[in-house]
Structure formats: structure tokens, C-alpha cells
Amino acid sequence: MSSKDVVQQAQQLWSMLDDMSQDDPQAYQTFIQKHMKEGLEFSSPPQVHSCVRTDILGPKKGVLYVNICGWKRVPAAQDPSKPVPVCGGRLETHTEPDGESYTVLDVAFSPSELRRSEQHRGGGGGGGELDPQVYLLALSFAQRQHGLSLSERYRIHSTGPRGSREDVQQRLECRKQPGSKPAPGGALGPDAVSSPASLLQHISSLRLEDTENQSSEIVIGPTAAAAEPEQNKNKKALIQVISSSYAPLQPQAPHYQLLVIPGGGGGSRGTVELTVELPRVLSVSECQLSVSQTDVLLEVEDLYLLLVELPEAVDEDSASATFNRKKRRLTMRLNVL
Numbered sequence: 524m525s526s527k528d529v530v531q532q533a534q535q536l537w538s539m540l541d542d543m544s545q546d547d548p549q550a551y552q553t554f555i556q557k558h559m560k561e562g563l564e565f566s567s568p569p570q571v572h573s574c575v576r577t578d579i580l581g582p583k584k585g586v587l588y589v590n591i592c593g594w595k596r597v598p599a600a601q602d603p604s605k606p607v608p609v610c611g612g613r614l615e616t617h618t619e620p621d622g623e624s625y626t627v628l629d630v631a632f633s634p635s636e637l638r639r640s641e642q643h644r645g646g647g648g649g650g651g652e653l654d655p656q657v658y659l660l661a662l663s664f665a666q667r668q669h670g671l672s673l674s675e676r677y678r679i680h681s682t683g684p685r686g687s688r689e690d691v692q693q694r695l696e697c698r699k700q701p702g703s704k705p706a707p708g709g710a711l712g713p714d715a716v717s718s719p720a721s722l723l724q725h726i727s728s729l730r731l732e733d734t735e736n737q738s739s740e741i742v743i744g745p746t747a748a749a750a751e752p753e754q755n756k757n758k759k760a761l762i763q764v765i766s767s768s769y770a771p772l773q774p775q776a777p778h779y780q781l782l783v784i785p786g787g788g789g790g791s792r793g794t795v796e797l798t799v800e801l802p803r804v805l806s807v808s809e810c811q812l813s814v815s816q817t818d819v820l821l822e823v824e825d826l827y828l829l830l831v832e833l834p835e836a837v838d839e840d841s842a843s844a845t846f847n848r849k850k851r852r853l854t855m856r857l858n859v860l
Contacts, residue, residue: 540554573652780798783859835860837859841857
């Protein structure tokens with residue numbers, strides 16, 4: 524859909540809402556209340572149900588913790604014959620104080636899917652243990668989506684997340700978004716919006732089409748689909764990997780402080796010190812730095828973008844950077860020429 528089409532669709536939508544507010548105030552109020560409620564639910568953070576631990580066998584051996592989450596941004600399966608929608612975050616590797624490393628992955632299901640799994644398990648649908656199939660689906664997702672080879676054995680590590688709940692939400696929200704194609708019939712034609720009721724129905728269908736068009740399916744099994752026997756090719760997929768229907772975050776300019784520290788003699792002309800607050804960054808490896816004699820460019824994909832002009836010409840080869848994980852603060856020092 525072109526930019527012109529998007530503008531026309533938005534103008535037509537606003538015109539219809541204006542007409543609705545005049546002709547049918549009750550329908551207009553219902554529309555606003557309904558979508559405000561949906562917006563609040565859509566913005567609610569993921570809720571961690573439990574965490575499972577398993578061993579990574581390859582490509583590099585290690586330990587994997589998978590946080591099983593319920594998230595209202597993940598739709599439920601339309602019916603039992605359809606694949607289960609799953610949303611996964613990015614992989615992160617951390618190091619314990621004793622030097623042991625581990626990897627964390629967050630996998631989100633619709634809250635209704637988790638309740639159904641609890642009921643099937645006999646937990647009553649209120650914080651009980653999930654059906655083992657859910658854990659197996661999450662581990663299969665990790666293998667297929669991230670190219671991991673995992674042990675068939677796992678254990679429930681805890682009923683809380685590995686890491687903070689804020690980190691879980693950040694990993695799920697800030698993952699890289701795959702491309703998507705426009706939903707068919709996306710333009711609002713006169714027949715589609717002939718009444719307030721049909722307008723609501725049309726918007727709902729657009730949201731459903733958008734979710735479907737951003738989805739891809741994977742079949743969980745030991746072999747790829749191309750190598751499957753003919754009699755297995757009609758088997759349904761168990762997981763539907765989805766991308767969220769919200770827009771990717773736009774990079775923001777972080778807060779920073781710039782100091783020129785005078786030299787202490789011995790031919791030193793001083794140092795330029797740049798301190799940047801990065802509350803949503805977990806590791807310096809997420810930061811991309813470009814340095815010239817006159818400026819510094821800092822990029823963190825989908826999160827931050829900062830271009831700082833330096834008050835003094837610097838030696839770019841002298842640049843050094845450290846990241847304080849506790850304070851989420853990046854400090855860069857450069858020698859003045």
C-alpha cells in the first residue's frame with residue numbers, strides 16, 4: 524500500500540468516525556471504549572508463568588533457560604486444528620559471578636492457551652503446572668528459530684522468570700521484526716464502511732488479516748518438510764511463529780554528558796569524556812560506535828541513536844569505551860590532539 528493510499532484510508536476512517544459521532548453517538552462511544560480497553564490490554568506486559576532449564580548440545584554446549592510467558596499480544600489459535608501461535612524474544616547469554624555462563628530465551632503464548640493447558644493438566648487454570656506439550660513446543664521453537672540442538676530432558680526451574688520481568692518484556696518487544704506484506708483488501712471501500720457496525724467489523728478483519736500475513740508456520744519434527752514422507756505432508760503444524768502487530772520502536776536520543784578533562788602534563792593535551800545513559804541496554808556488544816576526529820556516532824538497533832559533535836579534535840585511535848551494567852551507562856574516553 525502506497526503512502527497516498529494510507530493517507531486516504533486514514534482520512535476516510537476519521538471522516539467515518541466524525542459521522543458516527545453525529546449520527547450514532549452510542550455506537551461511537553462503544554467504539555472508543557472498546558478500543559481503549561483493547562489498547563490497555565494490548566499494552567500490558569507479558570506475565571511469566573514458569574521457567575524451564577535444559578542443556579544446549581550444539582552448536583556450542585551450554586545451559587538454556589526458557590521463560591514461558593502469557594502475553595495478550597499473542598492471539599489464541601482460531602480452533603484446535605490450527606497451529607498454536609508463539610512469539611519468541613532474542614537469545615541472551617549471561618555470566619554468573621562464578622564465571623559460569625547461561626543463555627535465556629523468552630517464549631510467549633496467548634494467556635488463554637496457558638489456561639487451557641493448565642486445565643488439561645488438571646491444575647484448574649490458575650497458576651498450576653502446564654501440560655508438558657507446552658514446554659516441548661517452547662523447546663522446539665528454540666531449536667527451529669535459533670538453530671539450537673537441545674537435550675530431550677528438561678526440568679521446571681522456577682515459577683518466576685530467569686532475570687527480571689523488565690528484561691523479559693524488553694527482549695520480547697525489541698526483537699528484530701520480519702518484513703510483512705500488506706493485507707489484501709486493506710483499503711476502506713465504500714461498501715466496507717457503509718455503517719458503524721460494518722466499520723467495526725472491517726477494522727477487526729483488517730487486524731486479523733494483518734496478523735495472518737505477518738505469520739509463518741513451522742512443523743515441529745525431526746526432519747524438514749522437503750524430506751518428509753508423502754503420507755506426513757498433510758499433518759498440521761504445531762506452532763505458528765508470529766510477529767507482533769505493533770510498530771517497531773523508533774530509536775531515541777539518549778541522555779549524555781560531555782566533558783573535557785585538562786591534561787596533567789607530560790605532553791598530554793587532555794581527554795574528552797563522553798558519558799551516555801542507556802537504561803535499555805544490557806551489554807556493550809549491543810552498541811555500535813563510530814568515531815572521527817570531530818564527532819562520535821552511537822547506535823543501538825531499534826533503541827538509541829546519538830550523534831555528538833566533539834568540542835576538541837581527538838585521536839580516534841585512542842578511543843576506549845566501558846559499559847557499567849549495573850548503572851546501564853557507557854563511558855568513552857578520547858585523547859585530544
